[in-house]
Amino acid sequence: MRASLASVSFPHVQLAANPHDRTGVHRSDDAWLDERWADPSSRVLVVSGTRIRPVDGRLQWLSPVEAPDGLRVLLGEQDGTTYFAVVVDPDEAPGEKAEWFGLRGILPHLADRGLDEAPLVFHAIGLAEWLFATRFCPRCGGTLEPRAAGHELVCTGCGKGQFPRTDPAVIMLVTTGEPGSEDERCLLGRQSSWPEGRYSTLAGFCEPGETLEDAVRREVDEEVGIRVGEVAYFGNQPWPLPASLMLGFVARAESTEIRVDEHEIEDACWFTRAQMKAGAEAGTLVLPGGVSISRSLVEHWYGGPLPGHW
Structure with missing residues (x-):
């Protein structure tokens, strides 16, 4: 019998299980920010451009006095501790450049040791990606200055403010046949x-003026x-690679003949649960990683854990 969604703890849910208080009301409160920065118990994550450096398999949270100079970004509070990120130029970051990893390289560390850190890290990397991509005012091409503890950029020319963007992306498991049956x-x-x-669920970005459900059908x-x-609707997962929110769905097919576009997709196949299990156990079918909502969609449909992953 298939497990119900409510009875299963999926890895993608666990990554967001301990959200921090983002304390947005303090982002423009310079006195409060200075006070929290002066507190040696506050913790700081250093971000080199858009990359983080793990040490001995763990992420480094420094005290403010240990942190290098850079753009201070307020992440928020958790369990009485205030958290910041400091975004530095990659050429000025300590250590070798090969020691710094993007979010994909950090995900195994979060999954294995630091699930509680994930919302903080996603927040830091998401803002760093936005700061990296938003160099000039899109209205007049002017210079941008950071405000609100790294959560706003204001043009020095026209005064237009810019805020972090998140791109909605749909990711879907398409099914056919009698639900829950062997077929x-x-x-x-x-x-x-x-x-x-290697196979995965289908995914794509939502277009302007389009509902999420229609984005699923179109993609x-x-x-x-x-x-x-x-x-x-199944669930969602922040995915700052560089700025996405993955919205998961289960979709019912009304046709079954596959015609791949040969542009984004090279091959696509229908799998029964027995075929999926046999392929995963033999290693001929390599499924998405455990921390992704794609994996959660697959295992929810299958009814339990499956061996192997990217």
Whole structure:
């Protein structure tokens, strides 16, 4: 019998299970910020451009006095501790550049040792990615100055303010057949750049003026030629790579003939639960990583954990 969604603790949910208080009301309170920065119990994560350096498999949270000069970003408070990030130029970051990793390289450390850190790290990296990408005012091309503890950029020319952006992306598991039956199948696809045997759920960005459900239907039709009817919301996951919010859905197919676009998708296949289990155990089917909402979608449909991952 398949497990219910409520009875399963999915890794993508665990990554957001301990959110911090973002203390937005203090972002422009210079006196409060100075007081918290002067407190030796406050913790600081150093971000080199958009990268973080783990030491001995763990992320380093420094005291303010240990932190290098850079743009101070207020992350918020958690369990009585105030957290900051300091964003520094990669050329001025301590250590070798090879020691610094992007978020994809950090995810295994978060999953293995630091699930409680994940919301703080996602917040820090998301802002760092936005600061890196937003160099000039999009209205007049003027110089931007950071405000609100790193959460706003204001043009020195026209005065227009810029705020962090999040791009909604839909990610979906498409199914066909009698729900819960041995013959029910789910659809997985692969890109040509992936190693042999790697398959995942389909995904794509929501376009302007489009509902999330229609984005699911359009992306599935464009990528594999499958017509989708019912679309049910599953869950979401912040994914600052560089600035996405992954919105997960389970979609019911109204057609089954696959026609891959050969641009984004190289191959797509229908899998029964028995075929998925056999492939995962043999290593011929390599499923998404455990911390991704894609993995959660697959295991929710399958009804339990599966071996192997990216």
